[in-house]
Amino acid sequence: MSLPPPANDQSYWEVSAIDAGHVHMLLSQLVDTAKEGEMVDLPVLSFVLRHSRTGEVILFDLGIRPDTEAYTGARALADTMNITFQGRDIPTALERGGVPRAKVKHVVISHIHFDHAGYPRAFPNAQFIIGGVARKVIEEQGPDYPGTFYSIDVPSERVLYLRPEEPTGRGWAPLGPFPHALDFFGDGSLYVVDAPGHVPGHICVMARTSADGAWVCLAGDGAHDWRHLTGEAGIGHNPVCMHLDLSSALENIARLKAVRDIPRVRVLLAHDVPFVQEGKGYWPEKIASL
Structure with missing residues (x-):
């Protein structure tokens, strides 16, 4: 297995990483090895990416908004x-590090959970990249998304929905x-990856972090x-599975395991406890490239 x-x-x-909030919940909702009643403070991470040549800024995920009363359904x-x-x-955390919110041109939303x-809408000039399968959910269940953890208030005129079944003129x-990745800028530096299983439209990103082969x-x-990636625990089901399509989610986990084993590839989860415990690479500092 190799990458280009x-x-x-x-x-x-x-x-770079940004502290984007935290969730306090039963650990058994996530892993099948949790003790009865064991709770976890789950970190939430967003990521800032800056292009080596153009300086363009991309955000991957936006975490939990501070005015949490807006989350009615969730x-x-x-x-x-x-x-x-x-x-x-x-947006304020980004600006403290020297990047105005107006400078952000693209935001990739991995999925539409709150x-x-x-x-x-805090990013006035950004185009929002969302997995195409989520479009039906947004149009039919928004804006309140009752009975779900979905919550997104996105300006529809600035959304690009991507899915392999709907070509954008650049092939997956x-x-x-x-199986399905899109070279988003056409320079081989960043790929939007179809990563199904968790919720409709879940996507991830593969990005180069050096000129000589790190990702x-x-x-x-x-x-x-x-x-889940080391094999020390399986997916939790208390009270329900957090993945809507368990079979596809397990296939995607297997792919994450495979990409983790490729030399010079760093895998970062949205709720990456080991990364947070290490405490390095938070904006405006950079995550070390492998």
């Missing part, structure tokens, strides 16, 4: 599952273990816990 080699003078992305469901959460002001979709192709995989909720 770098081109001559290959462009790449510098990557909060009602969370209350029934003993889940509490806190948000963060991502703890990833944040508040898109295999990338390493992933990062921003996996979203392809796995909620690193133990």
Whole structure:
């Protein structure tokens, strides 16, 4: 298993993490090895990517918006599952590091759960990249998304829905273990990857982090816990499975395992406890490239 080699003078992305909130919940909702009643403070991460040549800024996920009272449907469901959460002001955090929110031209939303979709309207010049299968959910269940953890308030005129079945003029192709990936800028530096299983329209990103062959995989909720990738735990089902399509989710986890084993690939989860415990690479500092 391999990834495309770098081109001559290959462009790449510098990557930083942002603390985007946290969720307090039963661990057994995520892993099948949890003790009865064991709780977890789950970190929520967003990521800032800056292009090595153009300086363009992309965000991957927007975390939990700070005004959590806006989450009507999600909060009602969370209350029934003993889940509490806190948000963060991502635009202000970005600006403290020297990047005005108006400079952000693209935001990739891994999926439309409340703890990833944040508040898109805070970015006035951004185009929002969303997995195409989510479009039906947004149009039919929004804006309140009753009985679900979905929550997204996105300006429809600035959304690009991507899915392999709906070509955009640039073809989807295999990338390493992933069957469908789109070279978004056409320079081989960043790929939007179809990563089904968790919820409709779940996507992740594969981005180069050096000119000589290093990568990062921003996996979203392809796995909620690193133990899913190491084999130390299976997916939890208390009270329900957090993945809507378990079979596809397990296939995607297998692909994440495979890409993790490729030399010089760093995999980062949206709720990456080991990364948070290490405490390095938060904006405006950079995550070290492998």
